[in-house]
Amino acid sequence: MNLDVAGIRARYPAFSDDSVWLDAPAGTQMPQSVIDAISGAYKAGIGNLHGAFPASARSDAIVAEARRAVADLVGGEPDGVVFGPNMTTLTYRFAATLAKTWGPGDEIVLSMLDHDANLRPWAQAAEAAGATVRYAELEVPSGELPAEQYRHLVGPRTRLVAVTAASNILGTMPDLPRIAEITHAAGALLFVDGVHATPHMPVDMVALGADFWATSAYKWNAPHVGAIVAGPALLAGLEPDKLVPSPEAGPERFETGTLPLADLAGVRAAVDYLAGLDPRATGTRRERLLTSMAAVRAYEQAELAHLLEGLAALPTVRRIGAPARSTATVYFTVDGHTPREVAEYLATRKINVWYGHSYCWEATAALGIRDQGSAVRVGIYHYTSRSDTNRLVAALAALS
Secondary structure, rough: OOOOOHHHHHOOOHHHOOEEEEEEHOOOOOOHHHHHHHHHHHHOOOOOOOOOHHHHHHHHHHHHHHHHHHHHOOOOOOOEEEEEEOOOHHHHHHHHHOOOOOOOOOOOEEEEEOOHOOOOOHHHHHHHHOOOOEEOOOOOOOOOHHHHHHHHOOOOOEEEEEEEOOOOOEOOOHHHHHHHHHHHHHHEEEEEOOOHHHHHHHOOOOHHOOOOOEEEEHHHHHOOOEEEOOHHHHHOOOOOOOOOOOOOOOOHHHHHOOOOOHHHHHHHHHHHHHHHOOOOOOOOOHHHHHHHHHHHHHHHHHHHHHHHHHHHHOOOOOOOOOOOOOOOOOOOOEOOOOOOEEEHHHHHHEEEEEEEEOOHHHHHHHHOOOOHHEEEEEEEEOOHHHHHHHHHHEEEEEEE
């Protein structure tokens, strides 16, 4: 583990008020370098894209650099990076596009583990096309998503499999290469929700077998921008609905309206920040990202083990799910208190956590907690310190 967590934390203006930020699965804070990049774009002056004047050229460069940055982050190609306001909006966009080729008799396979943004858009598009939806089940109480069930779910009429790379409530990380192998053997496409996984691990979407990789920049220190990454050749074969004068080629075909240009400057800065987290990292930005994100993964897993040990010592805390491989995300209830009460109590102690179903609508139902206010969610991030998790455990001990 080669992270200077104290030095990392010093880069964040938001950390000046002594709050404990354990709400990263719902969105991360921005380091000063990202804030400066956004304000710097505005200070320099930006115009709309593809104009004849310098401010427009600056905007063109911002977009191009942001595409290169996201491609480096997930192991894709810049010409395959599509931007939008968020992952949900983009997934609806791609669901509508892909479903143009579906019809009665076709099938798609979804996962009950997933955030609803990687379930409902596909299910609704399939219904409109007359296609059949099949569902992969999660194991209860472990929260695992067994990959071998896909052998029985995926068949010759399967057109798409959509699955998460990591559950945003349980942290569960399914066996993506095995799911991809089964999916591709049937000639289907694999759409991976990488929103919760991308901030916590080195990502190689090609090695993982993803045809599409979705990510949300605000989960890794950038502004509220979404991206879906696919191979340029795959994108070229799709026909999204678009305005007649809109570009006919490239990722711009999928982008409706004007992009948030200054925010995209922040996206590039956030990727540069992530690439520099491990001081040992050398080489290209992609190479530095792989090194730094491996260090992030190791650090967060060590802090997760420490937190779980502390929570296990509290007799009234009940962890939901116990996947063998996960992000540093913990979902739990406290006897005698609703999840909202726990979150409000922790807020009085300046400890920020989330509560509720967190849009894992089907997963929380399967776990039997959706109608009980679901649970409290804590997310360890690379800026989380040992004192942060100790404060959480101490506060819960006092509540118990």
